[in-house]
Amino acid sequence: MLAIQFDHFGGPEVLRPVELAPPVPGPGELLITVEAAGVNFADTHQTDGSYLGADALPHVPGSEVVGRTPDGRRVLARVSHGYAEQVTAKESAVVEIPEDLDAARALALMVQGLTAWHLLRSSARLRRGESVVVHSAAGGVGSLAVQLAREFGAGRVLAQVSGPAKERLVLDLGADAVITYPLAEKADVVLDAVGGELFDQALDSLASFGRLVTYGNSARAGFTPVDPARLGRLNASVVGFWLRPTLAAPDAVAGPLKELLALVAEGRLTPVTGGSYPLAEAGRAHEDLLARRTTGKLILTP
Structure with missing residues (x-):
């Protein structure tokens, strides 16, 4: 079968098509023929070796697929090596999805959707009426976080984007305004996957008892030291979030994913889909993602 593999760390150029033997499901696992594999920013960190959880080499990246089981069910699944024509998944990590649900929209709900849900519910603990700033608001997580913040009762939803072409998209998704720093008014919650200078500006823009949730470092900047005395003066907090360990927590997946699927079915949540690329x-796809030429969910199709 065709798969994408890298045998040393680097940029998108290290990803290469290879022929591998089809995987064999173990006890409690299913074989899935892949319809589409999701592309996530974390995949670029895996590829260049900067991911929090290092993987052994050679490695086939990819953490989510839509596909079919041998008995014909169409499913959304969490996997370990998704950039391939066939994958295995634990039965507990598989959710059956409707035939009419677009694969890219379904995939947007797995990593990006669960991340956005937990950023607002579990990490920020958003309260009704609070203001939320979403960095990279036109991206996969950001575009869902903008909508979910509104759905969860935020008073104002403010969006930060990397260029004017993305401003109309985030406003159409429900953002009240597009912002640049310094903010005209302090924010209760900031969701940041960029890091670097933007993290520092956001920290100074928090209201009293505000929460800055950091869940990535797409700027590839060095880690920003956080002085406890500074947090004390701001009367604010910094919260870290990583989806991988969250997925192992009780009730962290099934309930939120059921809610997200219901919101999509009711037309109250619209996952933004981006480009579709051949698996090879x-x-x-990684080049376009790193160059910020994309919006929404990217997929690979065998």
Whole structure:
């Protein structure tokens, strides 16, 4: 079968198509023929070796697929090596999805959707009426966080984007305004996957008892030291979030995913879909993602 693999760390150029033997499901696992594999920013960190959880080499990246089981069910699944024509998944990590649900929209709900849900509910503990700033608001997580913040009762939802072409998208998704720093008014919650200078500006923009949730470092900047005395003066907090360990927590997946699927079915949540790339061109998908030429969910199709 065709798969995408890298045998040393680097940029998108290290991703190469290879022929591998089809995987064999173990006890409690299912074989899935892949319809589409999701592309996530974390995949670029895996590829360049900067991911929090290092993987052994050679490695096939990819953490989510839509596909079919041998008995014909169409499913959304969490996996370990998704950039392939066939994968295995634990039965507990598989959710059956409707035939009419677009694969890219379904995939947007797994990593990006669960991340956005937990950022607002579990990490920020958003309260009704609070203001929320979403960095990278046109991206996969950001575009869902903008909508979910509104759905969860935020008073104002403010969006930060990387260019004017993305401003209309986030406003159409429900953002009240597009912002630049310094903010005209302090924010209760800031969701940041960028890091670097933007993290520092956001920290100074928090209201009293505000929460800055950091869940990535797409700027590839060095880690920003956080002085406890500074937090004391701001009367604010910094909260870290990583989806991988969250997925192992009780009730962290099934309930939130059921809620997200219901919101999509009711037309109250619209996952933004981006480009679709042939599986063999995974490197090009990573190039476009890193260059910020994309919006919403990217997928690879065998």
